[in-house]
Amino acid sequence: MGHPFLNDGVDFGDVIFAVIMAVVALVVTLVMTMLMVWFERKVVSRLQNRVGPNVAGPFGLFQTLADGMKLLFKEDLIPSKADRVLFILAPFLAVVPAFLTFTVVPIAGDFSDGKTGTSTLPEFLGGRExxxxxxxxxxxxxxxxxxxxxxxxxxxxxxxxxGSKYPLIxxxxxxxxxxxxxxxxxxSLATVLLVSGTLSTHGMVMNQAGDSFLGFNFAGWHVVTTGFIPFVVFLIAATAELNRPPFDLVEAEQELVGGFHTEYSSFRFALFFLAEFMNTVTMGGIIVTLFFGGPAGPQLLPIGAAMGFIWFFLKLLVFLFIFVWFRATLPRVRYDQLMDLGWKVLIPVSLGWLIMIGGIRLVSSGDMSFSDSKLVDIFVVIGAGLTIGVLASYLLMAAIRTARDERLAAQGLVEVPYLAPASDILAEATNSHAGAPGDQSGSTGGGH
Amino acid sequence: MVDVIVFIISASVILGGAIGVIFNPNPVHAALSLIATFFGVAILFVLQEVHFLALVQVVVYGGAVVVLFLFVIMLLGVEEIERFDEEPIEGQRIAALGGSLILLGVILAGLFLSGPGGEDGAVAITGQAAQMVPLTNETDVVQLANDLFTRHVFAFEATGLLLTIATVGAVVLVKNRGAEDLVVDEPGTSVR
Structure with a gap:
């Protein structure tokens, strides 16, 4: 079933329905965001042996609301050196994508026993699916x-x-x-797409729905069928994309005051705050959809689509807890560690894994074979993939180590036995300022 | 009717963005105008029902490329903005004007030469197009993939190789600057 807007002939009812959907989604995200802020503060407090918010409302639930109200009544400052247009535009650019992403996350629906997760409005409301x-x-x-x-x-x-130094950094x-x-x-997302064969979030949930154990389709969840590695890469990369600890270098308080929002106050600051937590909730929802079957689960109570929401919420809660747990336990990574992890570990690993999953799918679909048995073929592919992976990672490590040694030796900081003495390299580098690129690598291979 | 309205709106966004890129003295504002242009193009893709290209347009150009531009602009120093006012190469602006006028002439010629079928003028300028792949009922992703990885696989691989060469070349150029220019801030070593 497509969305009404994608089919021909949009009537008034479609428009009204879409508007209602959007408003409901907005309210759901806002409430979830509010609860997420409270959840994060409460869990971090418990992990640090504190109590956390406990005054406003039961268990301090209304603390976020109170903080939000306080922010609204604060003075709204625009620094004199600020670029006014960008300064005003930026908070909205942060919030709007955060809201929009949530529109593709399936949050409820009955996917048990081969159902497709659609619900039908009552007859007097048009009977729409x-x-x-x-x-x-x-x-x-x-x-x-x-x-x-x-x-x-x-x-x-x-x-x-x-128009200020620290925010620019x-x-x-x-x-x-x-x-x-x-x-x-x-x-890592590409691996999931390769396995699921669909780009639609609803299609992904359908793929992972079923009943293999206790009403869940554990064996069909993409976290299993993609071989776990893409999930780990996605979780780390998602944490970095969210600028959440341990990757919150953007907001490193000790170095940058408050980071990009140092100069912001009042409502504009509240918008950034909102966007950050909304992104966290949405990213959790995306992870659940991609790897853990979204709202698909057994109908324990006969409540139809609402059961789907309960499963979705429980799964989401696990990831929100993990994000908070990261924050409470992991120290912030250094900038060079951040870059090393991204470029030298996550990208090669996810690329290699994507190619290996592709190979496995090729032999298991029967388009290519080395032997009579598919199982043997799959083991051949996995074996070859892991061998190449180990070799490649060794080569990469060797290249990184050599480059680093060379760099340090050129500065005369360390003596490296297999390189020329530091003084030689320094002299060489100073003399042949515009020398051929082979100069430095030549001294490596020569092994004086 | 609806598609005409959508076309007019997105075309004005594209043109407005393009003009903004050229006339904005502030490079960051110019980069923002570029995003507007990319968005307009993405909307036109949606109008043609190629959702894949539309979203790739946003992810790759709107997301990655312009972010990279902004990174370079900010890293080089925003205080250098004034230098964008002067002409880096002598006679550059006149040459650019001449070049754009020629291009405009070609486009206008193509428009006016084309007959009611819309074929002649385009063929007169670009030559006969290669045989088009017949459209099938499959989604645009499948069609695009089939075309890209069968008929155009050589060009695809060659582009990949070209990009790799460019990357390696950039690294070589930077490395070649000489060791004393490098500021080593290496973890785990004490600078003496």
């Missing part, structure tokens, strides 16, 4: 990628538009981090 997501785009996952790559503009333009960090981790995010 619908899915429990605002839009089932044919390319829902790409839409998520597009929105997450746009979300960085909020951060970047806020930092630049503030934060912006540069944000751009570098976004570019580095988007590749790993996309590559």
């Amino acid at each position: 619908f899915l429990w997501q605002v839009a089932d785009l044919p390319m829902g996952i790409l839409f998520f990628l597009a929105m997450s790559s746009l979300a960085v503009y909020g951060t970047v333009l806020a930092g630049y538009g503030s 934060s912006s540069i960090r944000a751009t570098a981090q976004a570019i580095s981790y988007e590749a790993a995010l996309g590559l």
